[in-house]
Amino acid sequence: MPAQPSPAQSAQTQLERGNGPEPSTLDAHRCQEVACGNVLRDLYEGLVTEDAQGRLVPGMAQRWTVSADGRTWRFVLRPGLRWSNGEALDAGQIVASFRRAFAPATAAPFGELFDALDQAQAVQAGRVAPERLGVSAPDPRTVEFRLNRSASLPALLTLPIAFPVYLPAVRRHGAQHTRPGQLVSNGAYTLAAWTPQANLQLRRNPRFHDAAAVAIERVRFHVTEDAAAELQRFAAGDLHITEVVPPQPLVSLRRRFGAQLRLSPYLGAFWLGLNTTRAPFRDAPCAAGATRCDDRALALRRALAMAVDRDKLTRYVTGLGETPAYGTVPPGIAGYTPAQAAWSDLPQAQREAHARALYRYAGYSARNPLTLELRYNTSTPHRRLALAVAAMWRQTLGVQVRLRNEEWKVFVQNRKQRAITQAFRGGWIGDLADARNFLAAFGNDGPLNWTGYDDAGYRERLARADAAATDAARNAWLRAAEQRLLNDHAAIPLYFYTSKHLVSERVRGFQPNALDRHASRWLSLSP
Structure with missing residues (x-):
């Protein structure tokens, strides 16, 4: 033996x-x-x-x-x-x-x-x-x-x-x-x-x-789905490396763990997806010969995006160096200038005022509030973030939010099938340092297009990027595609990641x- x-x-x-x-x-x-x-x-x-x-x-x-x-x-x-x-x-x-x-x-x-x-x-x-x-x-x-x-x-x-x-x-x-x-x-x-x-x-x-x-x-x-429990296991000497660090004041983490806390820039974007293939986020089809389509679903998506205070989220909820996001492609990709939501320069109070007007235009009010399910996979950070966003939607607009957490495999399947999801935890971690990697999923009806976003103009811009003769032209078309995606608000960008480990x-x-x-x-x- x-x-x-x-x-x-x-x-x-x-x-x-x-x-x-x-x-x-x-x-x-x-x-x-x-x-x-x-x-x-x-x-x-x-x-x-x-x-x-x-x-x-x-x-x-x-x-x-x-x-x-x-x-x-x-x-x-x-x-x-x-x-x-x-x-x-x-x-x-x-x-x-x-x-x-x-x-x-x-x-x-x-x-x-x-x-x-x-x-x-x-x-x-x-x-x-x-x-x-x-x-x-x-x-x-x-x-x-x-x-x-x-x-x-x-x-x-x-x-x-x-x-x-x-x-x-x-x-x-x-x-x-x-x-x-x-x-x-x-x-x-x-x-x-x-x-x-x-x-x-x-x-x-x-x-x-x-x-x-x-x-x-x-x-x-x-398996360490609970980030707080993972931290305690690290502190007890059971783990050499953690996958994440739970949201806690950075000063106290530094004081407790010193150089063992590793924070660094990371090509990752966190956003909430909106299922555009079913109510309440599905766009109404244009009537034959109409000069204008019913855009109330778009107004609702935009209202939800504008009602979120990203500065508060990154300062008080995530709190480990994340930066507010108004686009889907993170900074740091050579040669690419990320797009931003058209309203990103407005003060938060003005965003919220616009959000309330859009919410009313979409047909909702205190007497007729939107009831919405926000789905996320089981995780302490994701739960804290979902609670914070739900509170912002409720306080600013009056939305009644039901939070639903699911074990990872169940969550992945439900998100991919787009049958029961409304709003859900999304985001993308870069597979390579290329803006297209963050945009490609929205350009087809594949298993990664969790929102069901379907726009011919977006697909055309991706195709033009693929056919571009120079890197500069390619990045310009990719930026145009990102801007179109942001204008349609199929996803609500919240923050850009930092990598964080003990x-x-x-x-x-x-x-x-x-x-x-x-x-x-x-x-x-x-x-």
Whole structure:
């Protein structure tokens, strides 16, 4: 029987990480949230990956080239790549995995981000066979991608949808291929155990190409939906890293935790979505020959947006460096100037006066108040924010708000289906530093368009951005699209994120980066 590690050895070789809600899946092609992404980046590696500072570095590919027109990319694999079960991993398997990712049956939520990949949209829609997808293997160590327009492909290849999934396990086990003992991966770690609603245990993968440089033997991701409880577990020494920090006065947090409190800029926007496919936010269709449509639903959406005091939210409710948001794209993206709501320069008192007038125009009053359900996933910060927004809507407009919290997986499904949602917690965490990443979901009827926003003018502006000949022209069209989205008020921007974690003094290698990704392979634990 193998010798068991002593408690002292375990303390030095096991990293304890808070991870927020239970991951909705460990199927890399179906992951759509941070909770599964954190785990998958430990289990898998794409052709390209990121270092601790968030810079693009070689992953499975040791090098890559791009054609002069930016439409053909070739990636040369490292020699001797292996799956965690010891089998060889070659270019043909990577191509087959991409075809599975975009097959209609997979329903990959992030497939729409690869709209530049030749035939990707047609494959996902079932119009052409997966074999027509613009990815091929000229030889066992080369993967080639064909694009229909110039795009920053290496950044996209860091997303979980681009990770290689071991297809024999999918054929053998179906949806259960993600379970311990059945999940075959290619990253720095393997899945050793998964206790639902408790934790996921990972073990270092000895067949990873850079296993010798992976310092931490085991990683345990804990389900920590309650941010206040997560903080207490950190304070008690049960966690080395928290996923978030609950809303508390910054001065007291600094006093209590000192340098263990890590705050840094983050490409993320928090907004509330409004379901524009059903009452009360659905626009009335224009009558034939009419010069003006019934715009009372738009007036109501705008009233709700203007009634929220974002300065109070970021000062008293979130309070950890977040900044008020009047757009959907956060600052900090090179070459892009974010758009803002047209009324963002008005003092709050004037916004509220306009909001009350719009509310009356939409047909609501003290005698006929709007009754609205605001839905959010179970989380202390989200509950506090929902309570604050509901109070502002009630005090300024007289809206009667019912708060409904749901466990993460249930919330995700309800939000995606748009059948029972009215107002709901939304937002977007950047997958790459590109304004389009924050706007693309609103441009089609895919699973990420939770609001159901449907506007031909918006889609035209995205298309013009895609066809632009220069970065400046592309960003100008993207800004025009964002402005149109803001004018239609399908979403109510509230604040731009900061990344916020508590990190033990024992953790080495934890570096701030704009996308807030911290793969365990770059970390170590001091004694």
